[in-house]
Structures are given as C-alpha cells and as structure tokens.
Amino acid sequence: MSARMRYTPRRLVEMMRAGMEREVLASGAQWYCATCYSCAVRCPRGINVTNVMGALKRMTLQRSGDRAAAFYRTFGWVTRTFGRLQEVALMGLYMVRTNPFAAFGYAPFGVKLFLRGRLNVLDVFPKRSAREVATLWRKAKELEGAS
Numbered sequence: 001m002s003a004r005m006r007y008t009p010r011r012l013v014e015m016m017r018a019g020m021e022r023e024v025l026a027s028g029a030q031w032y033c034a035t036c037y038s039c040a041v042r043c044p045r046g047i048n049v050t051n052v053m054g055a056l057k058r059m060t061l062q063r064s065g066d067r068a069a070a071f072y073r074t075f076g077w078v079t080r081t082f083g084r085l086q087e088v089a090l091m092g093l094y095m096v097r098t099n100p101f102a103a104f105g106y107a108p109f110g111v112k113l114f115l116r117g118r119l120n121v122l123d124v125f126p127k128r129s130a131r132e133v134a135t136l137w138r139k140a141k142e143l144e145g146a147s
C-alpha cells in the first residue's frame with residue numbers, strides 16, 4: 001500500500017521521531033495500512049510497524065474534524081447498530097457529520113443505484129447479528145485498552 005501513501009511507513013516513523021506528529025497525522029497515510037503485517041514480520045529492527053500504524057489511526061480518530069476519522073466512527077456506529085453495513089445510514093450520517101451539502105452532489109448517483117436495485121432504502125431494521133457485532137466491538141475496545 002506504500003504506493004498510495006504520501007509518506008512510506010519508514011518515513012512516517014522518522015517523522016514521528018522528529019516530532020512531526022501533526023504532519024504525520026495530516027498525511028492520511030495511516031488509512032492506507034491494510035494491517036497485513038508484512039512490515040512487522042520483515043523489520044530488521046523488530047519494530048511492529050503495523051501497531052504503529054494502528055496507533056496513528058487511533059490518534060487521528062481522537063482528533064475532531066478529520067473526514068477519515070468521521071468515516072471510521074460512522075462505519076463503527078452503523079455496523080454496531082444494524083449488525084451489518086447499511087449504506088444509506090452510513091452515507092447519510094457521514095454527510096451530516098462532515099458536509100451535509102455534499103448530499104446534493106451524491107443524490108444523482110444514489111438515485112442511479114436505487115433504480116438498479118443496488119441501494120435498499122427500506123432495509124433499515126437492525127439484524128439479529130447486531131448484538132454479536134456489538135459484542136465484537138466491545139471486545140476490540142477492551143483489547144485496545146489493554147495494549
């Protein structure tokens with residue numbers, strides 16, 4: 001994924017060491033980390049870069065105003081609430097949180113999807129899996145707190 005990143009993981013670590021926290025978080029490179037653990041396995045210094053990228057994601061989430069963070073938060077809320085990804089809720093809530101006027105720009109695309117049967121606007125009831133998914137989220141949060 002480094003080809004998509006503004007700075008490579010190696011550069012990000014160097015920048016963090018140089019105290020460039022703001023530039024690192026603003027780069028958005030952390031969101032391209034696919035958590036594949038290739039870097040963690042290969043690092044000759046034994047640095048778990050995957051965990052570093054995870055920490056950068058969490059740090060970004062703690063900041064308000066970041067669109068990727070807003071998307072992550074919204075995605076989490078939707079999957080916890082519905083037990084699955086509910087596209088209409090995801091995009092609606094995401095736009096309310098970031099830029100409500102953007103909905104006008106996406107409306108024609110939404111109509112197209114709806115007409116092709118790709119957007120089920122009536123499927124708004126939580127699934128039975130919602131409780132299990134919420135349990136998974138709670139457990140992940142516990143583990144995050146323990147690390």
Ligand code: SF4
Pocket residue numbers: 001002009032033034035036037038039040049050053
């Ligand atoms: S885990 Fe490491 S190698 Fe894999 S995408 Fe993330 S930074 Fe790149």
